[in-house]
Amino acid sequence: MRIGAYRLSVERAEAPSPPRVALGALLAVALALLLASVLFWTPESGPWTAYRIAFGYAFANPSGLGATVHRAVYLLLCTLAFLIPLRGGLWNIGLPGQVYAGALAAFAVPFWAGARELGSGTAGGVALLSMPLAAALAGASLGALVGLLRAKLAVNEILVTMMLNSVMFWLVSDFIKEGGAFMSATAEGESFTLPEAFRPPLPLGLPPSAFLGLAAAVVVDFVFSRAAAGYRVRTFGLNPQAARYAGIDPVRVSLWVFVLGGAFSGLAGYHYFAAVPGLYKIPTNYGYYGDLSFYGIICALIARGSAVGAVPMALLFAGLSVGGRFAQGALRLPFGVDYAILGLLMTTFVFSHLVDRYRVVWRRTAPAPTSAPPRPEGAR
Amino acid sequence: MTPELEHRTPPPVLAARGISKSFPGVRALDRVDLEVAEGEVHAVLGQNGAGKTTLMNILFGLIHPDEGEVYLRGRRVRFRSPHDALASGIGMVHQTRRLVPAHTVLENLVLGHPRARGLLDLRRARQELEALCARYGVHVDLGARVWQLSEGEKQWVEILKALYAGVRILILDEPTSALTPPEVQALLRALRALVDQDGVTVVLVTHKLPVVRAVARTVTVLRAGRVAARLSVSDTTDHELVQHMVGQEVTLPTVQAPDHRGPVVLEVEDLSAYNDKGVLSLRGVSLTVHEGEIVGVAGVTGNGQEELAQVLAGLRPAVSGRVRLLGRDVTHLPTLDRWRLGLGYVPAERTEVASVAALSLVENTGLNYHFDPEFCPRGMLDRARLERLTRQILATFRVKAPHPYVRAQHLSGGNLQKLVLGRVLSRQPRLLVAHLPTQGLDVEAASFVRAQLLEAKARGAAVLLISEDLDEIFAVSDRVGALYEGRFVALVPRNEADPETVGAWMAGSLGRRA
Numbered sequence: 001m002r003i004g005a006y007r008l009s010v011e012r013a014e015a016p017s018p019p020r021v022a023l024g025a026l027l028a029v030a031l032a033l034l035l036a037s038v039l040f041w042t043p044e045s046g047p048w049t050a051y052r053i054a055f056g057y058a059f060a061n062p063s064g065l066g067a068t069v070h071r072a073v074y075l076l077l078c079t080l081a082f083l084i085p086l087r088g089g090l091w092n093i094g095l096p097g098q099v100y101a102g103a104l105a106a107f108a109v110p111f112w113a114g115a116r117e118l119g120s121g122t123a124g125g126v127a128l129l130s131m132p133l134a135a136a137l138a139g140a141s142l143g144a145l146v147g148l149l150r151a152k153l154a155v156n157e158i159l160v161t162m163m164l165n166s167v168m169f170w171l172v173s174d175f176i177k178e179g180g181a182f183m184s185a186t187a188e189g190e191s192f193t194l195p196e197a198f199r200p201p202l203p204l205g206l207p208p209s210a211f212l213g214l215a216a217a218v219v220v221d222f223v224f225s226r227a228a229a230g231y232r233v234r235t236f237g238l239n240p241q242a243a244r245y246a247g248i249d250p251v252r253v254s255l256w257v258f259v260l261g262g263a264f265s266g267l268a269g270y271h272y273f274a275a276v277p278g279l280y281k282i283p284t285n286y287g288y289y290g291d292l293s294f295y296g297i298i299c300a301l302i303a304r305g306s307a308v309g310a311v312p313m314a315l316l317f318a319g320l321s322v323g324g325r326f327a328q329g330a331l332r333l334p335f336g337v338d339y340a341i342l343g344l345l346m347t348t349f350v351f352s353h354l355v356d357r358y359r360v361v362w363r364r365t366a367p368a369p370t371s372a373p374p375r376p377e378g379a380r
Numbered sequence: 381m382t383p384e385l386e387h388r389t390p391p392p393v394l395a396a397r398g399i400s401k402s403f404p405g406v407r408a409l410d411r412v413d414l415e416v417a418e419g420e421v422h423a424v425l426g427q428n429g430a431g432k433t434t435l436m437n438i439l440f441g442l443i444h445p446d447e448g449e450v451y452l453r454g455r456r457v458r459f460r461s462p463h464d465a466l467a468s469g470i471g472m473v474h475q476t477r478r479l480v481p482a483h484t485v486l487e488n489l490v491l492g493h494p495r496a497r498g499l500l501d502l503r504r505a506r507q508e509l510e511a512l513c514a515r516y517g518v519h520v521d522l523g524a525r526v527w528q529l530s531e532g533e534k535q536w537v538e539i540l541k542a543l544y545a546g547v548r549i550l551i552l553d554e555p556t557s558a559l560t561p562p563e564v565q566a567l568l569r570a571l572r573a574l575v576d577q578d579g580v581t582v583v584l585v586t587h588k589l590p591v592v593r594a595v596a597r598t599v600t601v602l603r604a605g606r607v608a609a610r611l612s613v614s615d616t617t618d619h620e621l622v623q624h625m626v627g628q629e630v631t632l633p634t635v636q637a638p639d640h641r642g643p644v645v646l647e648v649e650d651l652s653a654y655n656d657k658g659v660l661s662l663r664g665v666s667l668t669v670h671e672g673e674i675v676g677v678a679g680v681t682g683n684g685q686e687e688l689a690q691v692l693a694g695l696r697p698a699v700s701g702r703v704r705l706l707g708r709d710v711t712h713l714p715t716l717d718r719w720r721l722g723l724g725y726v727p728a729e730r731t732e733v734a735s736v737a738a739l740s741l742v743e744n745t746g747l748n749y750h751f752d753p754e755f756c757p758r759g760m761l762d763r764a765r766l767e768r769l770t771r772q773i774l775a776t777f778r779v780k781a782p783h784p785y786v787r788a789q790h791l792s793g794g795n796l797q798k799l800v801l802g803r804v805l806s807r808q809p810r811l812l813v814a815h816l817p818t819q820g821l822d823v824e825a826a827s828f829v830r831a832q833l834l835e836a837k838a839r840g841a842a843v844l845l846i847s848e849d850l851d852e853i854f855a856v857s858d859r860v861g862a863l864y865e866g867r868f869v870a871l872v873p874r875n876e877a878d879p880e881t882v883g884a885w886m887a888g889s890l891g892r893r894a
Contacts, residue, residue, distance in 0.1 A: 226760050226761060226763075227759055227760055227761065228750050228751075228756040228759050228760065228761050229759060231743070231746055231750055231761055232750060234739075235736055235739070235743075235746075235747065235750075238736045238737075238738050238739060239732075239735075239736040239737070239738075241729075241732055241733050242732075242733055242734065242735060242736045242747060244695055244715065245693075245695065245715070245725070245727060245733045245734060245747065246715075246719075246746075246747040246748065246750065247694075247714065247715040247716030247717075247718075247719050247751060248716075248750075249714065249716070
């Protein structure tokens with residue numbers, strides 16, 4: 001576009017500053033809510049009422065806030081599970097499978113302790129500790145398989161993780177449905193309920209996995225910015241050839257990022273099914289929670305690889321999914337508005353990233369050349 | 381002095397007016413004018429970092445100028461992207477390759493072609509391309525995968541791609557830097573044919589005077605982002621051009637390294653290795669390099685030099701044979717352990733292999749230090765220390781960079797090469813393997829790099845210099861040899877051979893066997 005001697009143009013920009021990124025994120029949220037307000041328009045109430053109910057429940061109502069925080073921790077753990085391999089240039093799409101593996105492993109501990117038959121069982125600190133440990137180990141093993149296949153045989157990690165998701169989904173089904181080892185006494189297609197003794201303590205109303213997730217986010221960011229190990233992973237992710245030149249072992253990097261990623265997914269499975277008050281079992285609709293884990297991918301991408309930056313993202317997504325579902329019931333809104341908001345949010349965030357890559361510039365334009373060029377500077 | 385320029389009446393086919401462009405911390409171009417007449421080879425001459433590539437990227441629509449305009453046949457044009465430039469008949473062959481490595485040559489050539497929408501008629505394309513190759517005397521296997529090609533072949537694929545798309549103005553950015561002397565001659569012949577027979581206009585970016593002399597009619601000399609001169613090639617002398625390029629009388633550093641040959645550092649015995657195509661391209665090579673000695677290995681690209689360097693660095697497995705570093709068998713030792721033992725490796729591909737474009741220069745220094753306990757106490761990177769070292773390298777090696785935290789992608793090729801060499805030498809390696817260390821460097825930078833090799837030698841390093849530049853090999857080496865088809869034709873003390881003999885060895889003509 002041309003205005004007088006000036007021209008207005010859109011150009012590619014350098015990396016945006018942190019305040020600009022934060023402002024972009026806020027604008028993206030506002031835009032998503034504005035767009036979603038159409039969905040909340042009913043003859044009885046406008047979008048304002050709906051948002052008041054949704055946000056009120058998600059962030060101000062004691063039971064709603066609890067659900068939001070538990071879900072946010074789950075999303076944060078899934079975010080870490082995706083983010084660590086991503087920094088190494090690898091895509092962990094196996095979050096649901098690793099979550100299921102973690103859940104099964106966690107329930108295996110009370111199962112072996114005889115909790116299913118007795119309905120109670122006795123558990124000491126060892127049993128309580130071994131549940132998250134088993135979950136992390138199970139997720140890590142599943143991740144290790146992916147990492148090894150990737151590093152040793154160059155098998156695409158996306159395909160392997162997707163297939164493992166399916167395998168693990170049906171494995172859980174086999175364990176909790178009729179005749180399965182973890183089947184509940186009522187045979188309603190869900191697992192046995194965790195006896196009191198196997199439920200972790202809730203300091204400040206939160207399971208230990210919540211504190212672990214927050215601490216892990218800080219540690220992960222620190223390791224990536226300061227530690228030599230994090231540097232090696234980043235280098236490998238940005239330029240595998242240069243990493244090999246520098247003596248960084250591709251097998252070790254691929255293996256470790258997937259082991260760690262898998263471990264965090266496994267912990268996420270433990271957190272949601274065995275540590276969050278009110279559930280304490282693998283429910284019939286475990287697939288819903290598996291799908292929810294994919295929001296970890298969105299959080300990691302929106303936070304641009306920063307684990308701490310993903311914390312507010314996880315809270316927002318958790319709050320909107322919990323509050324949206326509540327408002328949907330309270331206002332008899334059409335089914336699926338909660339997912340619609342999440343979808344819109346993703347779209348606006350992606351759009352804000354796109355906008356960040358460009359900038360608007362004013363330029364002065366120069367006169368056109370004549371047929372006889374001016375005498376060259378170097379000519380004598 | 382430049383009568384042709386003044387008498388020319390038609391408007392220039394391609395012109396740039398008052399182009400300025402700044403990058404974070406650098407003013408790459410400052411009110412630059414450029415005019416290229418139809419059907420000529422116009423050279424753009426300048427040292428590393430003079431702004432040549434930036435100017436070409438602007439003409440090609442890859443980046444946008446902060447100020448100034450581009451004119452095509454007298455009409456102002458504003459390319460939003462290279463796509464627009466191509467549509468206007470302007471093609472560019474970059475210094476770094478922009479091909480899909482996993483695709484065949486044919487597939488790469490067809491990709492992005494205006495006709496290649498929907499269904500691909502590969503048979504027709506193959507016929508047309510074969511005709512095109514025959515016309516310019518190019519030999520490229522259209523069925524080969526691009527990752528299997530040598531640098532020279534890849535460059536031809538890019539030139540063919542531009543010609544196949546029907547460009548009328550061809551911009552070539554340092555086209556000879558990756559080529560061997562015979563390949564350079566073939567390229568220059570083809571360029572002359574392009575201009576004389578087909579009336580294509582060529583803008584040739586280079587810092588090599590012989591190349592300018594051989595093909596260009598007019599030349600624009602850039603210095604530090606400004607036009608230093610615009611001249612007719614036939615009316616100027618090399619000395620004058622160099623003065624415009626450098627801005628002062630050139631003083632090249634000279635280092636006289638004393639000859640103190642110490643004990644053996646590198647011992648290679650009957651070494652063989654496969655190349656990427658799975659062909660045995662290193663076939664029973666043996667050599668020794670002593671402390672305080674430079675062994676220069678000449679050879680035309682693709683005769684096993686790259687494989688030799690990579691096997692020595694632990695980046696390619698040896699099929700048979702043995703490598704001993706300081707008396708220790710390292711044949712199967714991982715790269716990292718070799719670095720720790722005192723290996724220093726400067727690979728030919730400085731942008732792809734020796735640096736990470738998206739990381740800062742400080743973090744790039746980490747590539748050579750992330751395993752060093754002094755720089756990583758308790759597993760934590762000591763950033764302050766890395767920064768100090770980086771600043772030191774930037775100063776010692778006269779690398780033009782605004783600050784040590786600029787991303788490596790913002791450095792020009794020559795500056796990046798100096799930085800890589802500086803990083804490797806800062807480790808004071810016992811064995812330095814330098815593969816094409818002055819490729820693409822201007823006169824001043826190249827002689828500086830050579831001086832650094834001599835200094836490393838004086839410090840007692842064993843240096844294996846793999847190069848295609850015979851003058852360079854003879855300037856610094858104590859012993860010279862040539863690889864041909866994966867074997868040494870000969871390896872003799874420098875005073876027992878001359879460039880002509882080694883040139884013959886490179887071409888496979890038998891000399892004496894070492």
